[in-house]
Amino acid sequence: MIKTWELDPNFKEEIMNERGGEHLTACFQCSTCTLGCPIIDYVPTYNPRKIIQMSLLGMRKEVLSNPDLWVCLICQTCTARCPQDVRISDLLGAIRRIADKEAEAGKIKIESSRPIFDKAFQHQLAKYGRLYDMGLAKEYYPKREGSFFKGMMAMMNDYKDFGMRMFKKGKMGPKAMFPEKVKDLAVMKKIFEEMGEK
Amino acid sequence: MSVTKLAYYPGCPSDATAMEQDMSTKAVFEKLGVELVEVEDWNCCGAAEVEDPELVYALNARNLAIAEKEGLDIVTPCSICYYNLERSNQALKADEGLRAKVKGIDSSLDYNGKIKAKHVLDVFVNDIGLEELSSKISKKLNLKIAPYYGCYISRPPETGFDDPDDPDTMDKLIELMGGEIVPFSQMKTLCCGGPLMMTRSDIAFDMAMKILDTAKSAGADCIALACPLCGMMLDGKQADIEKALHVEIDMPVVYITQLLGLALGIDANELGLNKNVVDTKDILGKVV
Ligand code: SF4
Ligand code: SF4
Numbered sequence: 001m002i003k004t005w006e007l008d009p010n011f012k013e014e015i016m017n018e019r020g021g022e023h024l025t026a027c028f029q030c031s032t033c034t035l036g037c038p039i040i041d042y043v044p045t046y047n048p049r050k051i052i053q054m055s056l057l058g059m060r061k062e063v064l065s066n067p068d069l070w071v072c073l074i075c076q077t078c079t080a081r082c083p084q085d086v087r088i089s090d091l092l093g094a095i096r097r098i099a100d101k102e103a104e105a106g107k108i109k110i111e112s113s114r115p116i117f118d119k120a121f122q123h124q125l126a127k128y129g130r131l132y133d134m135g136l137a138k139e140y141y142p143k144r145e146g147s148f149f150k151g152m153m154a155m156m157n158d159y160k161d162f163g164m165r166m167f168k169k170g171k172m173g174p175k176a177m178f179p180e181k182v183k184d185l186a187v188m189k190k191i192f193e194e195m196g197e198k
Numbered sequence: 199m200s201v202t203k204l205a206y207y208p209g210c211p212s213d214a215t216a217m218e219q220d221m222s223t224k225a226v227f228e229k230l231g232v233e234l235v236e237v238e239d240w241n242c243c244g245a246a247e248v249e250d251p252e253l254v255y256a257l258n259a260r261n262l263a264i265a266e267k268e269g270l271d272i273v274t275p276c277s278i279c280y281y282n283l284e285r286s287n288q289a290l291k292a293d294e295g296l297r298a299k300v301k302g303i304d305s306s307l308d309y310n311g312k313i314k315a316k317h318v319l320d321v322f323v324n325d326i327g328l329e330e331l332s333s334k335i336s337k338k339l340n341l342k343i344a345p346y347y348g349c350y351i352s353r354p355p356e357t358g359f360d361d362p363d364d365p366d367t368m369d370k371l372i373e374l375m376g377g378e379i380v381p382f383s384q385m386k387t388l389c390c391g392g393p394l395m396m397t398r399s400d401i402a403f404d405m406a407m408k409i410l411d412t413a414k415s416a417g418a419d420c421i422a423l424a425c426p427l428c429g430m431m432l433d434g435k436q437a438d439i440e441k442a443l444h445v446e447i448d449m450p451v452v453y454i455t456q457l458l459g460l461a462l463g464i465d466a467n468e469l470g471l472n473k474n475v476v477d478t479k480d481i482l483g484k485v486v
Contacts, residue, residue: 077353090251121245125257130241131242190304
C-alpha cells in the first residue's frame with residue numbers, strides 16, 4: 001500500500017544528485033532489467049524495475065531499507081540491456097550509498113552484512129593502498145558475527161579448507177600474513193580523506 | 199599494429215590467489231617481444247567494493263598518471279581492474295572539473311588523459327592481432343574448451359570491448375590455437391557469483407556451480423577465463439562448491455594467458471600451471 005503522506009517528493013533529486021543516479025527519470029518501466037537479472041532466480045522479491053518505480057514515487061524509506069539492494073552483483077547485465085540507458089547497475093549503487101549514510105545516521109537498519117564487508121575492504125585500501133586479505137577477514141567476520149570469538153569461528157569455518165588449498169599451491173605462504181603496502185601511503189590517506197565515505 | 203612496450207598493472211591477487219595469471223601474462227608478453235613495465239608503486243583499483251565512482255576515479259587516476267609519465271598505455275589481465283581503469287580513464291578524459299578535483303587531492307593524481315587502458319585479451323586479439331600471433335604459435339591445443347567471459351569484458355558497453363550477449367574474442371584466440379569450443383553460449387557472460395561470495399555464499403556457490411556444470415555437460419576439458427575473481431570462484435572454491443552442493447565436478451580452470459603460453463611453446467611451470475587448484479595435468483598431455 002502506498003501511504004501518500006509518507007512520500008518524499010525530493011527523493012528523486014536526492015538520487016539524481018549522486019554519481020551514477022543521474023538517469024533515474026529516463027526509465028519507462030519496461031522490465032527488461034528485471035527479466036535479464038541473474039538474481040531473480042534466487043531472490044523472488046528481487047525487482048530493479050520496481051525499485052526504480054518506488055524511487056520515482058518518492059517511497060524513500062521503503063526503498064532505502066529494502067534488503068534486496070544488497071544482493072546485486074554489479075554485473076552490469078541490466079545496464080547493457082536497458083533501452084533507456086538508465087544505467088541501473090550504477091543507479092542501485094547510488095541508492096546503496098544513500099541507504100548506507102542513512103544507516104550510519106541510525107535512521108534505518110540494513111539487513112545485510114554487505115556494507116560491513118565493503119567498509120572493511122575500503123579500510124584495507126586506506127591503510128595499505130592494496131587489498132590485505134587477512135586484515136579484511138579479521139575486521140569483517142567479528143563485526144558480522146557481533147563478537148571476536150564468534151567471528152574467528154566463522155572465519156575458520158569458511159577458510160580452513162580453502163586456506164589449506166591455497167597454502168599447498170604456494171599461494172598463501174607466511175608472506176600473506178603481512179600486508180603488501182604501497183610506498184606512498186600518505187597519498188592513499190589523502191584520497192580516502194577527501195573522497196572516501198567516512 | 200605493432201605493440202612493443204606497455205605499462206603493466208598486475209592487480210592485488212597477482213601475488214596471491216591469481217599468481218599463475220601474473221606469471222603467464224609476463225611470460226607470454228616476453229615471448230611476444232612486448233616489454234612490460236610494472237606501474238611503479240601501483241595501488242588497488244577499488245575492485246567491486248568501492249562503490250563511490252569518484253573514489254574509484256581518484257584511486258585509478260594515480261595509476262594512470264604513473265603510466266602516463268612513462269608515456270605508455272596501461273594493460274591488465276584482470277577484468278575488474280580493467281573496468282575500473284577504463285571507466286576512470288573515460289570519466290577523467292571527459293571532465294575537466296573532475297580532473298582538477300582529483301589533482302587537488304595530491305599532485306601525483308595529475309592525469310591528463312593521454313593514454314589508453316587495455317585488457318590483455320583485447321591487446322592479444324585486437325592490437326597484436328591473430329595474424330601475428332599465428333606466426334608465433336608453435337603448438338596445437340587438442341582441447342575442448344568452454345570460454346568463460348564473465349561481466350566486464352563485454353559490459354557495460356562503454357568500457358566493454360566485445361559483444362555483450364555473444365562475445366567472441368576469446369573464441370577466436372582459442373580456435374587459432376587449435377582448440378575446440380564447446381556449446382557454452384548461455385554461460386559465457388553470466389556472472390560467476392563472486393561479488394556475493396562473502397555475504398551470500400549460497401547464491402554465489404550456485405551461480406558458479408551452474409557455469410562449472412554446463413562446461414562439464416558440454417564435454418569440456420577445461421574452462422578458459424580472464425579474471426582472478428572468476429578464477430577464485432570457479433577454481434579456488436570448486437572443492438567448497440562440490441562439498442556444499444554435494445556434486446562432483448573436477449573441472450580444470452585456466453587463464454587464457456596460460457593457454458596462449460602453451461600454444462607459444464612456453465614451459466608449463468613458467469606459466470604457473472602447477473598453481474591452478476584443480477589439476478591441469480590432463481590438459482598438458484593434450485598440447486602437441
Ligand atoms: S530496462 Fe531500463 S527502462 Fe526498462 S524498466 Fe529497467 S531501467 Fe527502466
Ligand atoms: S547489476 Fe544487479 S540488478 Fe543488474 S542484472 Fe546484475 S545483479 Fe541484476
